[in-house]
Amino acid sequence: MKWWPLYGIKKKLTEQTEYLTHHTVEKLEGNFSRSLHIYTIDVGNSNVLNFDIHALKSSQYNTHKFGIFFAATPRHADLLIVLGCPTRKMIEPLLETVNQLPKPYGIFWIKGCSAGMSLYDLKVKNIVSVLDGCPEPAEILAVILKLVKRTGS
Amino acid sequence: MKRLLGVFNRNERNDDREFLLIQDNNRFDIKECSGAGDKKKYGNYRLIKKRNGIIGTGKSSGDGVFDFRYGPVTGGINECGMLHLYTYGERILSVEIDASYKHRGMEKRMTGKTPEEAIGTAEKICGNFAVSHSLAFSSSVENALGIKTDETVNRLRITALEMERIYNHLYVIEKLAAAAAQKVLSSHLSAMFEEALRMNKILFNMRYIMNYNLIGGVKSIPGLNTINKVLDWTEKLSDSFSTIYTYSMESGNFLDRLHLTSVLKPETAFGIGVTGPALRASGAVEDLRINNSLITELQVQHKEEGDSLSRMEVRAGELLNSLDIVKNQLKYIKTSHARKNTESGNIPNTDGKTGKSGSGTGASESPSGIIVYYTEINDGKISYVFASTPSLFGFKAFSETITGHIFTDFPFSLESFGVHFADLAR
Numbered sequence: 001m002k003w004w005p006l007y008g009i010k011k012k013l014t015e016q017t018e019y020l021t022h023h024t025v026e027k028l029e030g031n032f033s034r035s036l037h038i039y040t041i042d043v044g045n046s047n048v049l050n051f052d053i054h055a056l057k058s059s060q061y062n063t064h065k066f067g068i069f070f071a072a073t074p075r076h077a078d079l080l081i082v083l084g085c086p087t088r089k090m091i092e093p094l095l096e097t098v099n100q101l102p103k104p105y106g107i108f109w110i111k112g113c114s115a116g117m118s119l120y121d122l123k124v125k126n127i128v129s130v131l132d133g134c135p136e137p138a139e140i141l142a143v144i145l146k147l148v149k150r151t152g153s
Numbered sequence: 154m155k156r157l158l159g160v161f162n163r164n165e166r167n168d169d170r171e172f173l174l175i176q177d178n179n180r181f182d183i184k185e186c187s188g189a190g191d192k193k194k195y196g197n198y199r200l201i202k203k204r205n206g207i208i209g210t211g212k213s214s215g216d217g218v219f220d221f222r223y224g225p226v227t228g229g230i231n232e233c234g235m236l237h238l239y240t241y242g243e244r245i246l247s248v249e250i251d252a253s254y255k256h257r258g259m260e261k262r263m264t265g266k267t268p269e270e271a272i273g274t275a276e277k278i279c280g281n282f283a284v285s286h287s288l289a290f291s292s293s294v295e296n297a298l299g300i301k302t303d304e305t306v307n308r309l310r311i312t313a314l315e316m317e318r319i320y321n322h323l324y325v326i327e328k329l330a331a332a333a334a335q336k337v338l339s340s341h342l343s344a345m346f347e348e349a350l351r352m353n354k355i356l357f358n359m360r361y362i363m364n365y366n367l368i369g370g371v372k373s374i375p376g377l378n379t380i381n382k383v384l385d386w387t388e389k390l391s392d393s394f395s396t397i398y399t400y401s402m403e404s405g406n407f408l409d410r411l412h413l414t415s416v417l418k419p420e421t422a423f424g425i426g427v428t429g430p431a432l433r434a435s436g437a438v439e440d441l442r443i444n445n446s447l448i449t450e451l452q453v454q455h456k457e458e459g460d461s462l463s464r465m466e467v468r469a470g471e472l473l474n475s476l477d478i479v480k481n482q483l484k485y486i487k488t489s490h491a492r493k494n495t496e497s498g499n500i501p502n503t504d505g506k507t508g509k510s511g512s513g514t515g516a517s518e519s520p521s522g523i524i525v526y527y528t529e530i531n532d533g534k535i536s537y538v539f540a541s542t543p544s545l546f547g548f549k550a551f552s553e554t555i556t557g558h559i560f561t562d563f564p565f566s567l568e569s570f571g572v573h574f575a576d577l578a579r
Contacts, residue, residue, distance in 0.1 A: 054324070
């Protein structure tokens with residue numbers, strides 16, 4: 001039997017495509033074109049966005065080759081991805097998470113499919129991009145790459 | 154054996170009667186609560202009654218006991234739920250789970266809507282169980298109004314449910330592998346997970362199979378090319394998953410983390426009301442799909458030990474079985490295509506019954522247990538809806554079984570139950 005950690009070593013799972021979007025984005029302060037650390041926060045979405053972010057970490061997208069990493073704490077993050085519209089009880093934790101981000105930072109809001117508060121009503125600053133509904137991982141990645149002025153491939 | 158799955162009152166004026174939703178094999182009955190006798194008979198009455206509050210094994214106090222608050226914003230759990238882990242040193246003494254951060258009042262949002270509008274809300278309770286929720290809700294409405302569905306629709310619904318099971322089981326096994334730092338296994342599983350979601354998109358037009366199941370039918374019948382593509386994929390996934398899974402079962406590092414972690418005894422499982430893979434891993438051979446005559450390929454997976462490893466083994470077995478089910482259902486649809494020589498869509502047939510009144514229950518076997526809906530319809534509008542979700546019982550079982558373990562066992566215990574805060578909080 002083969003030494004199993006070698007299983008699939010020849011499989012080329014990473015996709016060699018360009019991730020492009022027509023979506024407009026605001027300017028993200030600072031230069032993150034070679035390295036961007038992301039923290040995601042769920043504020044009450046239906047779990048679809050959580051699963052899509054999980055899918056974005058799969059081998060097909062291979063975000064590491066773009067220098068995109070997922071941080072374990074907002075204090076290590078350059079970009080905060082807010083998943084969903086905040087429920088009443090998540091407003092305070094969300095504002096505190098934003099407060100913990102080191103400057104310069106950007107906020108990428110994906111609204112999701114369930115109703116809730118607006119981030120604009122909460123006066124959250126530095127919102128660099130807003131997506132409606134539940135976009136696919138390729139669309140999310142395209143927006144992130146556009147924010148750091150890259151196109152992928 | 155009877156199992157209590159729901160407790161509700163309609164919150165109407167001058168009506169403080171309480172009703173119980175009871176499962177008796179594949180029958181789901183609504184019964185008025187007779188008082189102390191019923192409350193004593195069903196040990197999980199209090200758990201279900203207080204499901205919107207804090208659930209778990211209660212507070213622990215004393216010298217050196219620390220309340221470790223995990224959530225709602227952590228790197229470890231994707232969702233915004235809160236866990237209070239009462240620890241003495243490393244040992245977990247008890248757990249309290251607070252899902253109120255994710256509470257969206259979904260059942261309330263469904264009332265006042267027509268069933269056709271409300272089915273979309275039911276799907277959004279927990280996006281990764283969209284088909285299970287939608288199927289349970291639609292069958293409760295169909296039972297209430299006496300709507301019948303044809304065999305092709307039923308087979309497509311089975312296919313959608315099994316496709317959902319496949320990606321959810323891949324997700325759970327991948328989470329367990331990642332927690333044990335099994336990078337090779339988890340990377341391959343994540344690729345399979347993404348591939349499964351893409352197949353959903355090809356077959357049902359949505360990665361999470363939303364807006365597909367309708368009252369009295371399904372949105373469309375997949376074309377022949379699509380079916381062939383998915384059939385090829387089932388063969389490939391079956392091969393690649395079995396290969397890597399067989400390899401992983403020889404990795405002592407991995408198995409040691411799961412073996413004898415969070416042992417759920419059958420009597421505890423029955424007492425709490427646990428269903429799905431967690432119950433089957435504790436020795437019970439119970440599955441709602443057994444009674445479905447259209448699923449001839451079903452092999453109910455079960456194990457005896459009741460630990461995290463057994464739960465993972467049950468899920469892996471179910472995943473391969475689900476692939477077989479999908480394959481056979483699609484082959485049937487393929488032959489029915491050949492018979493009718495058409496690729497046109499299917500129009501839901503409700504026989505003009507949607508404007509009527511009635512009440513009914515409907516259930517489905519979700520990837521983590523049974524989902525049941527009780528729906529009351531008044532002149533075509535929903536006047537009351539109650540959803541019983543498996544994550545309530547799963548979280549309670551988690552809190553019972555993690556006691557006595559240390560914090561490093563936490564992900565192996567929680568993920569093995571396949572529970573979600575979205576499903577619990579609604």
